[in-house]
Amino acid sequence: LREVNEQQLWQLDFLIYLQIKCGVGSYDEMFTNIPRVFLALSRCYVEDRSSKVAWLNRSGIIFAGEDKWSLDPRVELEKRNPLEYSLRIQKVDVYDEGSYTCSVQTLHHPKTSQVYLIVQVPPKISNISSDITVNEGSNVTLVCMANGRPEPVITWRHLTPTGREFEGEEEYLEILGITREQSGKYECKAANEVASADVKQVRVTVNYPPTITESKSNEAATGRQALLRCEASAVPTPDFEWYRDDTRINSANGLEIKSTGSQSLLMVANVTEEHYGNYTCVAANKLGVTNASLYLYSKYGRGERDVQVVLTNTCLCSKYTVTL
Incomplete structure (x- = not known):
C-alpha cells in the first residue's frame, strides 16, 4: 500500500x-x-x-x-x-x-x-379471539396479538354509537360480569409508526332470559276482528305461547297466532261474548321464562248492547243504545 x-x-x-x-x-x-x-x-x-x-x-x-x-x-x-x-x-x-x-x-x-x-415492520394482527357467545353475567376475555417493529400499540373499542374506547393498551380485554348492553362487535387495532394500523373485529353475543317489553290489551265489538300483541326481548329469540284460563291456545276455531322474532300476535277473526276476558302471553328461551296478562274488552263496556228500534207504525226509524 x-x-x-x-x-x-x-x-x-x-x-x-x-x-x-x-x-x-x-x-x-x-x-x-x-x-x-x-x-x-x-x-x-x-x-x-x-x-x-x-x-x-x-x-x-x-x-x-x-x-x-x-x-x-x-x-x-x-x-x-x-x-x-x-x-x-x-x-x-x-x-x-x-x-x-x-x-x-x-x-x-x-x-x-x-x-x-x-x-x-408494519403492524400485523397475528391472533384474535373467535366470535363467542356467553351468558349474561359471565366474565369474558378477548385476545388480540400483533407483530411489528416497533412493537405495535394495541387498543380495543366497542363498536356502538358511542364508540367507547377502552383505557389501556393491552393485548387482553377483560369484561367482568358482561351485560346485554355490552354485546356486539369489538374492534382491535394494532398500530405503529411504520404503516397504517391493522384492524380486526370479534363479535360477542350475550344470551339473556326473556323480558316482556310490551303487552297491549285491546277492545272490540262483537262480530269484529280483535288483536292482542305481546313483545319480548331475549337472546336467543324467545318462543311464544298463549293461554286462556290455564289452557293453551292454538291456531284454530277463529283464533290465529303469529310469532315473528321478538313479537307475537293473537288474532280473533270474529269476536263473540266468549272471547272477552284475560289472556296470558308466555315468552321463553333456554335461560328463562316470563309472562304477561292481556285483556280483550267489549267496546261498549260490560252488559252494553247495540240495539236498533224500528217504529213501523209511524214510519219513523231511530237507533238507540240502551243498557239492559
Whole structure:
C-alpha cells in the first residue's frame, strides 16, 4: 500500500432508500429505520485506490475487497466508480438488523465506521379471539396479538354509537360480569409508526332470559276482528305461547297466532261474548321464562248492547243504545 497524506482521507456515507426517499448518515454512527422488503444501501468511499476495504457485520466478514465471503444471495457490492465500495442488501428482513462496519486499511491508520440498521415492520394482527357467545353475567376475555417493529400499540373499542374506547393498551380485554348492553362487535387495532394500523373485529353475543317489553290489551265489538300483541326481548329469540284460563291456545276455531322474532300476535277473526276476558302471553328461551296478562274488552263496556228500534207504525226509524 502506498502512503496517503491528510488530504487523501477516505470517506464513508450511508444511504437508505425507501421508495424514492433517501437520507445521508454521519461518518461515525447512524441509527436508521427501514421497512422490511425495501432496499438497504450502505455506501463507503475511499480516496485512495490502494486502500484495502472490507464490510463486516456481527456474523463476520461480508466482503473483503471484491471477494464475497457471505453466502447470502441478497447481499452484493455496488461499485459505480473505482473509489466506491458500497454494500447493497435486497429484500431487507428483520434478521438483517444490527451493526455494519466498513473497515479501511491504510499504511498509517486503519479506519472503521459503523452504522446500525434498524428494520421496521408494519403492524400485523397475528391472533384474535373467535366470535363467542356467553351468558349474561359471565366474565369474558378477548385476545388480540400483533407483530411489528416497533412493537405495535394495541387498543380495543366497542363498536356502538358511542364508540367507547377502552383505557389501556393491552393485548387482553377483560369484561367482568358482561351485560346485554355490552354485546356486539369489538374492534382491535394494532398500530405503529411504520404503516397504517391493522384492524380486526370479534363479535360477542350475550344470551339473556326473556323480558316482556310490551303487552297491549285491546277492545272490540262483537262480530269484529280483535288483536292482542305481546313483545319480548331475549337472546336467543324467545318462543311464544298463549293461554286462556290455564289452557293453551292454538291456531284454530277463529283464533290465529303469529310469532315473528321478538313479537307475537293473537288474532280473533270474529269476536263473540266468549272471547272477552284475560289472556296470558308466555315468552321463553333456554335461560328463562316470563309472562304477561292481556285483556280483550267489549267496546261498549260490560252488559252494553247495540240495539236498533224500528217504529213501523209511524214510519219513523231511530237507533238507540240502551243498557239492559
